[in-house]
Amino acid sequence: MKEGPYGVMAEFDNPTALVNATRTVREQGYRKLDAYTPYPVEELNDVLHLHRNKLPLIVLCGGLLGGLTGYLLQYFVTVIYFPINIGGRPLHSWPSYIIITFELTILFGALSAVLGLLGLCGLPMPYHPVFNVPRFSAATRDRFFLCIEAEDPLFDLQKTSSLLESLEAKEVSEVAH
Amino acid sequence: MADEQQVIEKPADHEIIARGYTFGTVTDQISAVVLSKKTPVFWFASFAIGFLLLQGLLASAVLLFGKGVGIWGIRTPVMWGFAITNFVWWIGIGHAGTLISAILLLLNQKWRNSINRFAEAMTLFAVACAGLFPLLHMGRPWLFYWLFPYPNSTTVQPNFRSPLVWDVFAVSTYATVSALFWFVGLIPDLGTLRDRAKNLFAKYTYGLLAMGWRGSAKHWSVYETCTLLLSGLATPLVLSVHTVVSFDFTIAIVPGWHSTFFPPYFVAGAIYSGFAMVLALAIPLRSVYGLQGLITDRHLENSAKVMLATGMIVAYSYLMEAFLGWYSASPYEQQAFWNRMTGPYSAQYWFLVTCNIVSPNLLWFKKFRKTPVLLFISSIIVLVGMWLERYMIIVSSLAQDYVPSSWSLFHATRWDWATYWGTVGLFMFLFFLFVRALPMISIFEVRTLLPQAKVGEEVKR
Numbered sequence: 001m002k003e004g005p006y007g008v009m010a011e012f013d014n015p016t017a018l019v020n021a022t023r024t025v026r027e028q029g030y031r032k033l034d035a036y037t038p039y040p041v042e043e044l045n046d047v048l049h050l051h052r053n054k055l056p057l058i059v060l061c062g063g064l065l066g067g068l069t070g071y072l073l074q075y076f077v078t079v080i081y082f083p084i085n086i087g088g089r090p091l092h093s094w095p096s097y098i099i100i101t102f103e104l105t106i107l108f109g110a111l112s113a114v115l116g117l118l119g120l121c122g123l124p125m126p127y128h129p130v131f132n133v134p135r136f137s138a139a140t141r142d143r144f145f146l147c148i149e150a151e152d153p154l155f156d157l158q159k160t161s162s163l164l165e166s167l168e169a170k171e172v173s174e175v176a177h
Numbered sequence: 178m179a180d181e182q183q184v185i186e187k188p189a190d191h192e193i194i195a196r197g198y199t200f201g202t203v204t205d206q207i208s209a210v211v212l213s214k215k216t217p218v219f220w221f222a223s224f225a226i227g228f229l230l231l232q233g234l235l236a237s238a239v240l241l242f243g244k245g246v247g248i249w250g251i252r253t254p255v256m257w258g259f260a261i262t263n264f265v266w267w268i269g270i271g272h273a274g275t276l277i278s279a280i281l282l283l284l285n286q287k288w289r290n291s292i293n294r295f296a297e298a299m300t301l302f303a304v305a306c307a308g309l310f311p312l313l314h315m316g317r318p319w320l321f322y323w324l325f326p327y328p329n330s331t332t333v334q335p336n337f338r339s340p341l342v343w344d345v346f347a348v349s350t351y352a353t354v355s356a357l358f359w360f361v362g363l364i365p366d367l368g369t370l371r372d373r374a375k376n377l378f379a380k381y382t383y384g385l386l387a388m389g390w391r392g393s394a395k396h397w398s399v400y401e402t403c404t405l406l407l408s409g410l411a412t413p414l415v416l417s418v419h420t421v422v423s424f425d426f427t428i429a430i431v432p433g434w435h436s437t438f439f440p441p442y443f444v445a446g447a448i449y450s451g452f453a454m455v456l457a458l459a460i461p462l463r464s465v466y467g468l469q470g471l472i473t474d475r476h477l478e479n480s481a482k483v484m485l486a487t488g489m490i491v492a493y494s495y496l497m498e499a500f501l502g503w504y505s506a507s508p509y510e511q512q513a514f515w516n517r518m519t520g521p522y523s524a525q526y527w528f529l530v531t532c533n534i535v536s537p538n539l540l541w542f543k544k545f546r547k548t549p550v551l552l553f554i555s556s557i558i559v560l561v562g563m564w565l566e567r568y569m570i571i572v573s574s575l576a577q578d579y580v581p582s583s584w585s586l587f588h589a590t591r592w593d594w595a596t597y598w599g600t601v602g603l604f605m606f607l608f609f610l611f612v613r614a615l616p617m618i619s620i621f622e623v624r625t626l627l628p629q630a631k632v633g634e635e636v637k638r
Contacts, residue, residue: 014629014633015629015630015631015632016632016633019632034393034394034395035393035394036391036392036393036394037392037394037397038200038204038369038392038621038624039365039397039621039622039624039625039630040397040398040400040401040621040625041394041397041630041632042632043632044394044397044398045394045398048394048395048398050394050395050398051398053398053399053402055399055402055403055406056402056406059406059410063410073326074337077326077334077335077337078337078338081332081334082332082333082334084336093338096337096338097337099343099346099347099417099421099424100337100342100343100346102413102417103343103346103347103350103414103417104346104350106350106354106410106411106413106414107350107353107354109406109410110353110354110357110358110407110410110411111353111357113357113403113406113407113410114357114360114361114403114407116403117361117399117400117403118388120399121393121395121396121399121400123388123389123390123396124388124389125388125389126384126388126389127389128389128391130391131391136391137372137373138372139372139391139392140204140365140368140369140371140372140373140390140391140392141200141201141204141369141372141373142199142200142201142204
């Protein structure tokens, strides 16, 4: 167990209040914060500067790897490992490789998208401190939460809590570890 | 729940779901189907029918393993018979689910949000039913892995120049990607169910499947990227799958098969039958579970419009098929088509033309599109018609090809029918299990449709 709380969490009942509060908190200099919403709120990406992530790169690499695997697999089998001479037709018959190359590109791309999603989000994660807040189960229903984490250099239990309270929050609570 | 109003009015023209919903009521209504102890009689009845038919599949599969594929009516020259007809039909039905979840997402069609989940489930189960047929048709299904390239002691490898091997890759990729897409879409809703379940077993099961999803903005950002990328990958995939299935036919030189317009013709037919299945599932489900506020008449009307459009493409393809048969100047092509229209299968041919070309024209009328009962009947007619289309393409071409001395007609046996209806049973069995255990409408995507989901104008800059 670590010392002290994980952070302070504020509850809002509409997305506008959450976005406004998040913007204010960021303007105050807090950086270690996260918002929790029941559906994706696009404006939070602007406020939290979340527009770039590595997933497209991961999928690109996965797709290229899949395409290469598909093509080279067929090349290896039909030209090197198990060549069949059918009336002198070329062994390297690339037009007939296109479909499997395409299918494996999609397959590897999709697999890397899902594994990349899990990897970048750190899922599966069976335990997380935010679940210690009793009201937090509403984050998957109809409530919006903002959590400022104790790791933030500006974090101070009293000051941070009162800042959050001043931002139209319905409730502010401490998040235990 | 108590403090929230639950007035459900008809939506205005530009609105997608009924008015008066809140984040809470949307969540409660959809998750109640899964979390409540009460199960409607309709569910038990449908599940029981599915389960009974499934027993037919099991019995015929056991007999098939014991005696071989001779229990089916497949005899030379019609070696494909029902098995491949059903395979193509089921795969086609699956296509609508991916179209709704991927292509309509890329086209920003928000109305898809309340029908994508069960349509994707439909895809998954239809592909499962489809996949059974080539496996059973192999004769020695336990050797199916010979289709995949792997190092083995005989050093023999699959023929990568064969469309049948392409099909293996296309269908298995399609099944995998559909399952991944469906599961990714489920994660946030599994989180909702985990937080709402009272039963400890349900709570832990949904909790394990949700993998600790907590709706963090950082996660949503990656999640949205992931959904977009998966849609981008699934869009060419879904169009390619039926194209590859049609290659099974076009690359052969059988008259009536060897033609270049088969890929678009098959894809249009697939989406046509798929939307018919979406309607056939959505109409009873929404009235049994009282979901008319979420799956509104507008959804049915839009699906009917897609059905009409693809039906017209299919009609055009029939005309082109006849035209190209004549224009090819090949006596075999001409004879093959003439046999279809006037030969031993002419009754089926004209019946399928009635089902697929004549009947969808009723969908031009708004009144027809706005009446769920008529839409339901029309979708069943289309499903029958599309099944007959595949039957016609496969059986009539194989029964009468080049050499009249080898001509022979196909007669389905009772085990053909038992296997076919058995997969209908498997589909119903899986689908109704899904309806009972997982949210059939995507909860978080419906939340984004609510007016209060928009961040207000008073956002400070």
